[in-house]
Amino acid sequence: MHGYIGSVRFFKNLILLAVIVMIAVPSAFAGYYRHAYTRLKAEQTETEELHQDVEVLMQKEDEPQESDEPQPEALSVDVPEYQNLYPDFYAPQPLEANERVENTIYLTFDDGPSEYTDKVLDTLAAKGVKGTFYLVGTGHTDAKSLERMRRIVAEGHSIGMHSYTHNYNKIYSSVEAYLDDMYQIFTLIKETTGVTPTLFRFPGGSINSHNRGIYQELTSEMLRRGFIPCDWNLSSGDAAGGHFTEAQLVQNVVGSAGGKKRGVVLMHDTKQTTANALGSMIDQLKALGFDFAPLTVSTSPVLYTYESNNG
DSSP: OOOTTTHHHHHOOOOOHHHHHHHHHHHHHHHHHHHHHHHHHHHHHHHHHHHHHHHHHHHHHSSOOOOOSSOOOOOOOOOOGGGGTTTTOOSSSOOOOOBBBBBEEEEEEEEEEOOTHHHHHHHHHHHHHHEEEEOOOOOOOOOHHHHHHHHHTTTEEEEEEESSSOOHHHHOHHHHHHHHHHHHHHHHHHHSSSSSOOOOOOOOOOSSSSTTTTTEEEEEEHHTOOEEEEOOOOOEOGTTSSSSOOHHHHHHHHHHTTSEEEEEEEEEEEEEHHHHHHHHHHHHHTTTOEOOOOOOOBBOOOOTTOOOOOO
């Protein structure tokens, strides 16, 4: 054995073994790496296919889905043609009318201005009281009337629309006719005073014998445009012509005001008796503990449609 290890034969066999190892080991590693590469490639292919499947599913989710269930038809709402009339006939601010101040009287004057408006304004100024004036256009476009409109605004009173013609048969013949009339007084007030009116009052009140067939449409359309209507729960009775004396006009209001939490008084600044009675009326209402204020966009209105006359 000792002779073999150092012999020529030993060295030949050692060299042969080294050659075999050098050939076998790279082949083994090559086979391993070839198998690993093949498996990795297969996994990569599976991953790519999975990604493609996911993308297809996501695309399908984004597409409109067909269903066997019957689909509801789109709702169609018929908009009245009159809503398209006068696109600039809108209030300048959103509705805010929700303020209810108790122990307050709102003095309102319809159908003016007239030659008696000046005395009404003088009395209000002397008493430190602000009122609300609902104006009419027909017969009030002369220079003096326009000057009175500007004075109403300049002295801090509220100004509103009543109608242009005050012709019941005409303005209440249709919603379109009413809007046509009100647009005229709206334009007159705006151009004369620089104020865009928000307040208005229906001639005869929000419900009357002339508008019963369309009053709901009228109210809804004016509210939609942002305008605030107001009726009354106290009346001087001056619309009855000369049937009441000045003292009776005062008593008509003061005698009914005691049971009110707040009162909106109907008067007309086209009546001389009203102009003469106003000072005494204010004094007696103050003696009952009432304050005074003009109607504004914040004031919750008295409306026959929604509120009883006991408001």
